[in-house]
Amino acid sequence: MNIIALSGSLRKGSFNTRLAHAIATRAPQDVTVEIATCHGIPLYDGDLEEAEGVPSAVTDLRERIRAAAGLILITPEYNAGMPGVLKNALDWLSRPPKEMHPTFRDKPTGLAGATPGGLGTTLAQSGSLVVLRQFKVRLFPDHLRVSRAHESLSEDGSVTDGTIETLDTWLGDFVSFVRGG
Numbered sequence: 001m002n003i004i005a006l007s008g009s010l011r012k013g014s015f016n017t018r019l020a021h022a023i024a025t026r027a028p029q030d031v032t033v034e035i036a037t038c039h040g041i042p043l044y045d046g047d048l049e050e051a052e053g054v055p056s057a058v059t060d061l062r063e064r065i066r067a068a069a070g071l072i073l074i075t076p077e078y079n080a081g082m083p084g085v086l087k088n089a090l091d092w093l094s095r096p097p098k099e100m101h102p103t104f105r106d107k108p109t110g111l112a113g114a115t116p117g118g119l120g121t122t123l124a125q126s127g128s129l130v131v132l133r134q135f136k137v138r139l140f141p142d143h144l145r146v147s148r149a150h151e152s153l154s155e156d157g158s159v160t161d162g163t164i165e166t167l168d169t170w171l172g173d174f175v176s177f178v179r180g181g
């Protein structure tokens with residue numbers, strides 16, 4: 001089974017992309033977690049869309065999401081919300097409107113996020129529910145939140161014990177959810 005994990009950070013040292021890698025590393029043997037980012041996606045501009053259509057960075061990502069059995073959105077938290085980079089990517093992915101539901105409708109989707117702060121991107125995750133409701137995804141109700149990410153997610157890919165346990169439990173339950181259990 002293939003799951004795609006989309007990190008909403010462009011930063012090389014991103015904690016959220018580190019979390020995506022940790023999820024990929026900890027996935028059960030029969031599950032492949034493909035990591036995606038929002039690199040290469042321009043700012044949404046209706047004139048650009050009209051003149052040139054949807055950019056290939058978006059159509060490529062869309063194909064990857066469609067091919068995956070499940071989607072994990074890994075959102076940083078900026079000013080209590082989802083970063084513009086991720087919202088912009090989701091906006092493009094919903095264009096043109098006829099593409100939105102074949103991409104997202106009923107897609108088993110989990111929310112994850114990492115922050116150096118203490119509240120594990122709770123507010124960004126809550127805010128993103130509005131978009132996910134619009135997309136009509138099949139949302140996994142339990143969200144993965146990593147606080148103090150600078151302590152728990154290292155540059156070399158190692159993850160502290162408590163975070164590994166939380167991640168493994170969440171991931172196991174999410175994989176069952178994707179499988180329909």
Ligand code: FNR
Binds near residue numbers: 076078117
């Ligand atoms: C932040 N950060 C932040 N963290 C948080 O927990 N709640 C918040 O509201 C905010 N707000 C915020 C605004 C802006 C503009 C920036 C740049 C940062 C800190 C943020 O969690 C931190 O920079 C993370 O490292 C960003 O995620 P990546 O890039 O490490 O994945």
